[in-house]
Amino acid sequence: MSHLCDTILQNYQMRKTDSQKTAFIELLQQHFSELQVEKVDKNRNLVVGDIAKAKIIFTAHYDTCGRSLWPNLSIPFHPVLKFCYNILTLMPLIILMLLVIFGLEPWISDLATRTLLGLLAYYIPFFYKFYGAPANPNTANDNTSGVCLLIRLLETLTPAQKEKVAFVFFDNEEKGCVGSKAFRKLHKAETEQTLIFNFDCIADGEHILFLSSLPAEKQWQPLLKQAFKDENGLTVGFTNSKKAKYSSDQKRFPVSIGTAAFTKHPLIGYYFSRIHTVKDTVHDKKNIEFLRVGITRLIDLLS
Numbered sequence: 011m012s013h014l015c016d017t018i019l020q021n022y023q024m025r026k027t028d029s030q031k032t033a034f035i036e037l038l039q040q041h042f043s044e045l046q047v048e049k050v051d052k053n054r055n056l057v058v059g060d061i062a063k064a065k066i067i068f069t070a071h072y073d074t075c076g077r078s079l080w081p082n083l084s085i086p087f088h089p090v091l092k093f094c095y096n097i098l099t100l101m102p103l104i105i106l107m108l109l110v111i112f113g114l115e116p117w118i119s120d121l122a123t124r125t126l127l128g129l130l131a132y133y134i135p136f137f138y139k140f141y142g143a144p145a146n147p148n149t150a151n152d153n154t155s156g157v158c159l160l161i162r163l164l165e166t167l168t169p170a171q172k173e174k175v176a177f178v179f180f181d182n183e184e185k186g187c188v189g190s191k192a193f194r195k196l197h198k199a200e201t202e203q204t205l206i207f208n209f210d211c212i213a214d215g216e217h218i219l220f221l222s223s224l225p226a227e228k229q230w231q232p233l234l235k236q237a238f239k240d241e242n243g244l245t246v247g248f249t250n251s252k253k254a255k256y257s258s259d260q261k262r263f264p265v266s267i268g269t270a271a272f273t274k275h276p277l278i279g280y281y282f283s284r285i286h287t288v289k290d291t292v293h294d295k296k297n298i299e300f301l302r303v304g305i306t307r308l309i310d311l312l313s
């Protein structure tokens with residue numbers, strides 16, 4: 011692992027506020043003079059390489075989330091179970107809203123006023139989670155792992171290999187993939203057919219899944235299977251976004267692959283369950299190295 015990634019793991023895991031992000035950007039600029047900050051609205055996406063010429067654009071979001079009490083559970087093959095889990099985590103707010111609407115009746119007779127207060131009781135804590143909650147101090151997997159993979163590629167690829175590809179560190183994924191949406195809007199023509207290869211939560215789990223959009227599956231899966239093979243105790247799986255759901259920045263792009271690492275459970279299959287909480291401390295460097303080697307192979311396979 012590079013010294014830069016160790017520094018980020020030690021001192022730059024919180025990248026939620028403007029000043030935390032600025033400190034991180036300045037650190038990257040010290041190491042990579044070619045890094046461009048592309049500002050669109052409130053997003054600062056960090057770009058290395060020529061987006062128009064790149065055959066593949068490797069991406070990872072660098073922003074991090076607020077500290078949450080409940081983990082953001084990922085179970086890509088069971089969307090209904092995931093939906094039920096999400097409802098469960100919202101239950102305290104739903105109960106609070108109902109208590110305000112129906113419990114205040116003796117004091118406030120007007121139903122419209124009580125409904126408005128109930129909605130406020132629901133939405134204020136809901137949005138606080140996105141905008142007001144203090145930064146989660148531990149983001150080893152989400153997404154310091156993706157950031158470190160891109161950094162390792164920038165450090166190790168030869169100039170000829172780098173020439174074929176580009177890199178983007180997206181801002182504001184945690185606010186709803188806002189940075190990647192802005193990037194797509196700005197580079198619509200250039201990203202219409204280019205593969206966006208995204209990495210989000212790749213360092214906690216021994217099963218690496220590549221979830222392709224249908225155009226990406228058709229165009230890229232044969233090459234992907236040549237580049238990534240089971241090795242060093244890690245397995246790879248290839249599926250498409252119709253069969254498995256994994257929400258991250260790749261969803262903004264037509265030709266795209268989302269990549270994440272999972273643990274396998276006998277009942278629910280692939281899952282991970284620590285991110286967005288203080289338990290997000292697992293950062294297996296073996297995973298980063300595995301993906302770095304596979305990507306390097308993939309780039310060498312490009313004509």
Ligand SMILES: [Zn+2]
Binds near residue numbers: 071153183210211258
């Ligand atoms: Zn993430």
